[in-house]
Amino acid sequence: MSFTLAIVGRPNVGKSTLFNRLVGKKLALVDNQPGVTRDLREGAGRLGDLRFIVVDSAGLEMVDDDSLQGRMRRLTERAVDEADVCLFVIDARTGVTAADEYFAEILRRRARHVIVAANKAEGKAGEAGALEAYALGLGEPLRISAEHGEGMDDLYRALVPLADRFAADNVLQEPETDVDLPEGGDFDDEDDSEAWRPTADRPLQLAVIGRPNAGKSTLINKIIGEDRLLTGPEAGITRDAISVTTDFMGTPMRIFDTAGMRKKARVVDKVEKLSVADGLRAVRFAEVVVVLLDVEVPFEQQDLRIADFAETEGRAVVVAANKWDLEEDKPQKLNELREAFERLLPQLRGAPLVTVSARTGKGLDRLHSAILKAYEVWNRRISTAKLNRWLEAMTEAHPPPAPGGRRIRLRYMTQVKTRPPAFVVMSTHVDKLPESYERYLINGLRADFDMPGTPIRLHFRDQGTKNPYKAKANKISQSGALSKHKDRQKPKGSG
Structure with missing residues (x-):
């Protein structure tokens, strides 16, 4: 990607609609009411043969204080300072306002290159x-017209000369990266056991979810080391599921900040409904989910629903208790947290529970270790030979029930997928197998193969009571009978 394009302008001029048009996906929330976008959202822009980073920003407000609008404006001004090109969008139907003139003066002083776009200019x-x-x-x-895609060819022609200039500058500044290959022309392959580790090309996808005002944006800002996401004492500041690519203690990650999720009955505003839906979509794209709790009121009903949703979606889960720096009796509180976790979330038994302070940054090393451990377990694969030896030992220690005098036999087991680990057991009388025995096997897998907390999918397939070797035996017997018949058909004295 050759340059960064920041879309700026007053609220409700169509910036997010234009952002979605340039990235080719409906990533940013769009609504008729002004001020929907609050954070900076980045995406991979595409226009003809041009490839660039496009940034959607909050609407510029004529406010300089520490209010929410003032903090949003400072975040947008930061995007202006860092962008290579600013696309200044106005509403053609409204015309140029005093606010547009005011912000044009700011862009004239601070932006490197400015392109003015009169949106909603169709007709x-x-x-x-x-x-x-x-x-x-x-x-x-x-x-x-961002809505209808009109004028995109004109925007392309305006960006091409700037893109060529940025590309030439990048070539001049490109560092030496040539590496001599060893004799034979290639590097040795890495051990397959480390194939799960995240790389710069394939970063770990991490979503941070929780109730409003739990400190999700503050935590991510502390991880990346800058005030990239909008924070404050107001609950529900974050609306879009914003993704940030960073290097967290040496591990490449793409972190999604999501909107706080309240009880469904309390969500009546249309934008909040869109925000929650966007957050749930981020969970489905994530690999590891951090459920962030407020240590002062942990494990409320909504926290349990959020954690259960992450487990149901098959994501590796890490539970983090935030605002730990405010807790006075830490040992007692930690025991209470662990007891409540085991009691209220049995489906996540053994999942990492860590304490952090998003404000001070304490506990981030523990959080990083827990995320990597959960991700490694989520990608774990067990050989079929080990599984069947384990299955034999488990059934000997605790045989399946015999409903109606018919013994249930678990004949064979194999792992069919990872992320999360999923297993298939070939069995007889699958419909008679109780859920308690399934839980017994899942808990055994967690304990014996060191897979705490990760979702485990166990499927039973009915093999029936047929003897798998019966067909082979019949084939042999039929072959023998046919041979004897041929011998009887031979004339005497032949041979």
Whole structure:
């Protein structure tokens, strides 16, 4: 990707719609009410043969204080400072406002390159507003419609010369990366046992979820070492599921910050419903999910539902208790947390439970270790030979029941997939096998193969009571009978 394009402008001028158009996906939340976007969202932009990073920003407000709008504005100004090109979007139907003129002056001072786009310019309704944009003094405005895709060819022509210039600069600044290959022309292959480890090309996908005001954005800011996400005392600041790519203590990760999830009955606002749905979608794309609790009120009903949802989706789960720096009697509180965790979330028995402070950064090393451990277990594969020796020992120690006098026989077991680990057991009378015996086997897998906390899928397939060797025996007997018949058919004295 050759450059970074930041989309800026007043609230409700169509920035998020244009962002979705450029990335080719509906990533950013879009609604008619102003101020939906609050954080900076990055995506892989694509326009013709151009590839670039596109940044969706919050609507610029004429506020300088420490209010939510003021913090949003400072975050957008930071995007302006870091971007190679700023796409300044105005509403062609409304025309140029005093706020547009004010922000045009800011962009003139701070931005490297500015392109003005008069959005919603389809038809005659936007002609006057597009002409007014000349008065901003930022060059010829582009008439576009983010909703209908009009004007994208004009935007492409405006970006091409800038992209060529950035590409030339990147070649001049490119460091030496040539490496001499060893004799034979290639490097040795790595051990397959380490294949699960995240790399820069395949970073670990991590989602942080929890109730509103649990400290999710603050925690991610501390991990990446900068105030990248909007934070504050107000509950429900985060709306979009924002992803940030970083290197967390040497491990490449893509971290999703999600909106706080309240009880469904309390969610009445349309934007909040969209935010929660976006967060749930982030969980489905994640590999490891950190369920963040507020240590002052841990394991409320909504926390349990959130953790259960992550387990149901088959994701590796780490439970983190935040605001640990505010706790006075730490040993007593830790015992209470562990007891409540074992009692209220038996389906996640053995999952890592760590204490952190998003404000001070304490406990991040424990969180990193827990995430890697959960991810390694989530990717674990067990050989079929080991599984069947284990299955034989488990059935000898605790045989399956014999409903109606018919013994249930577990004949064979194999692992069919990882992420999460899934196993198939060939058995007789599958419909008669009680759930308690399934739990017995799952708990045994966790304990004997060191797979604490990760979701385990165990499927039983009915092999029936047929003898698998019966067909082979019949074939042999039929072959022998046919041979005897042929011998009887031979004329005497032949041979």
